[in-house]
Amino acid sequence: MPWQPPTPIQIYQLLPKTNCGKCGELNCMAFAVKLVNFETLLEQCPPLFEDSRYKEDLQKLRMMLSPPVKEIVLKSPKKTVKIGGEYVLHRHELRYINPTAIAIDVDDSMDRDIILQRIEKIEKFEYEYVGQRLRLDLIAIRSVSNDYKQYAKTVQLVAENTTYPLILCSVNPSIIEAGLNVLPQEHRPLIYAATKDNWREMAEIARRFDVPLAVSSPGDLEMLVSIAKTLSEELGVNDLALDPGTFIGVGGLSYTIKAYTWLRYKAVQDLWKYAGYPLISTPISVWSLDEGDIMDKMWWEAILGTMLMTRYADLLIMHSIEGWVLLPLVIWRFQLYTDPRKPVAVPSGVREVGKPNEFSPVIVTSNYALTYSIVLSDLEKAKINAWLVVIDTEGLAVDVAVAGRKFTGEKVAEVIRASNLDKKIKHKILIIPGKAARVSGDIEDSTGWRVIVGPMDSSELGKFIEKEFTESKIQELST
Numbered sequence: 001m002p003w004q005p006p007t008p009i010q011i012y013q014l015l016p017k018t019n020c021g022k023c024g025e026l027n028c029m030a031f032a033v034k035l036v037n038f039e040t041l042l043e044q045c046p047p048l049f050e051d052s053r054y055k056e057d058l059q060k061l062r063m064m065l066s067p068p069v070k071e072i073v074l075k076s077p078k079k080t081v082k083i084g085g086e087y088v089l090h091r092h093e094l095r096y097i098n099p100t101a102i103a104i105d106v107d108d109s110m111d112r113d114i115i116l117q118r119i120e121k122i123e124k125f126e127y128e129y130v131g132q133r134l135r136l137d138l139i140a141i142r143s144v145s146n147d148y149k150q151y152a153k154t155v156q157l158v159a160e161n162t163t164y165p166l167i168l169c170s171v172n173p174s175i176i177e178a179g180l181n182v183l184p185q186e187h188r189p190l191i192y193a194a195t196k197d198n199w200r201e202m203a204e205i206a207r208r209f210d211v212p213l214a215v216s217s218p219g220d221l222e223m224l225v226s227i228a229k230t231l232s233e234e235l236g237v238n239d240l241a242l243d244p245g246t247f248i249g250v251g252g253l254s255y256t257i258k259a260y261t262w263l264r265y266k267a268v269q270d271l272w273k274y275a276g277y278p279l280i281s282t283p284i285s286v287w288s289l290d291e292g293d294i295m296d297k298m299w300w301e302a303i304l305g306t307m308l309m310t311r312y313a314d315l316l317i318m319h320s321i322e323g324w325v326l327l328p329l330v331i332w333r334f335q336l337y338t339d340p341r342k343p344v345a346v347p348s349g350v351r352e353v354g355k356p357n358e359f360s361p362v363i364v365t366s367n368y369a370l371t372y373s374i375v376l377s378d379l380e381k382a383k384i385n386a387w388l389v390v391i392d393t394e395g396l397a398v399d400v401a402v403a404g405r406k407f408t409g410e411k412v413a414e415v416i417r418a419s420n421l422d423k424k425i426k427h428k429i430l431i432i433p434g435k436a437a438r439v440s441g442d443i444e445d446s447t448g449w450r451v452i453v454g455p456m457d458s459s460e461l462g463k464f465i466e467k468e469f470t471e472s473k474i475q476e477l478s479t
């Protein structure tokens with residue numbers, strides 16, 4: 001029997017039902033609806049936690065809302081990364097919750113300068129895609145020297161130079177302990193990994209430092225689950241993540257895909273708690289193979305990463321740092337983890353394109369991510385300096401938003417007011433999309449600005465502005 005989402009009524013019956021409004025909602029029912037849609041957290045209802053009368057109901061609510069795949073939190077002083085926390089096998093049944101975290105490795109045999117260069121590349125990696133900034137998440141520090149002093153030095157160097165949470169990697173418990181000893185308390189790294197040979201010592205370290213523990217049993221699912229069961233039931237270590245092994249070659253890839261799918265199926269469809277942990281994949285393991293040249297290994301990392309992200313890996317450990325290897329991963333992750341029930345939207349507001357001045361054109365568009373990114377890219381390609389007014393059309397494209405009364409004069413006026421745009425510039429001319437021509441009067445009435453209907457297609461915006469609305473022309477029209 002798979003996980004079933006609770007209904008708002010089921011949730012409502014367990015809330016205090018006082019409609020006190022402390023959660024920011026009008027009443028408890030509105031809060032229940034938000035909880036069911038994962039738009040708020042139980043913690044937003046203070047009475048549930050402060051009043052002992054609700055203790056049992058709180059417990060029941062927690063059970064109802066807890067995911068079949070446990071959520072694990074990793075932290076650095078500046079960033080938090082959550083992995084797992086998933087409810088469904090297929091994205092269209094709800095949505096996936098925590099995007100697969102991508103970690104890049106450094107190791108303790110690397111020179112200090114190489115480590116610093118890799119950290120800089122990891123931190124700077126960023127790709128803007130349909131209005132979102134796609135980035136990496138974690139740094140995995142591997143012990144290659146098996147020397148605890150060397151490892152501790154490397155962990156310290158990385159911690160001092162990164163904002164990202166860490167994964168400490170070694171099967172030697174003394175090495176892991178040395179790494180944890182030099183980390184400031186604000187860090188909560190994942191330690192990787194407990195195996196059939198070291199699980200008792202690793203469990204003791206995980207408990208002592210209160211950090212999550214990865215379990216690794218490449219090619220042996222029975223052993224993997226058995227270690228997880230012992231760690232959680234006998235040793236009280238509940239923040240676990242599972243690595244069933246990442247293989248390529250004859251039969252390797254099919255085994256890998258089947259293993260990840262089986263574990264997630266058991267967790268979500270059968271609610272089998274020993275499989276209910278985030279899954280770790282290590283595309284980095286291709287670098288330990290003898291066959292294949294460097295390019296082959298990089299290709300395989302990209303292929304394994306994208307395939308296993310699709311088949312439920314919650315965390316990938318990679319070695320390649322080249323853009324062409326990482327781009328497919330971050331873009332595919334973005335697609336996979338968007339909410340299929342909602343159009344992808346960017347925040348409303350005013351964006352500066354290039355270096356706009358007080359006579360630069362003001363262009364209006366919708367907050368549908370694809371429309372926004374196309375308009376932005378067309379303006380950048382045409383080298384236009386402009387103010388881009390992005391209005392909240394609830395993620396709808398311009399023509400649909402106009403038809404659905406989401407592209408209105410009041411929404412344009414709202415963004416202009418909130419951004420104080422009229423105080424930053426010395427004209428009152430708005431260029432709206434050709435597809436919004438029919439609401440030009442409404443926009444003029446609501447804003448008091450002169451509205452110019454622009455081209456139907458934003459690829460024509462560059463020519464349109466250069467011909468009719470250059471900065472000098474706007475200045476002329478405004479005086």
Ligand code: SF4
Pocket residue numbers: 015016017018019020021022023024025026027028029031044045046047048
């Ligand atoms: S804070 Fe809790 S009790 Fe108060 S209205 Fe919200 S859900 Fe109801």
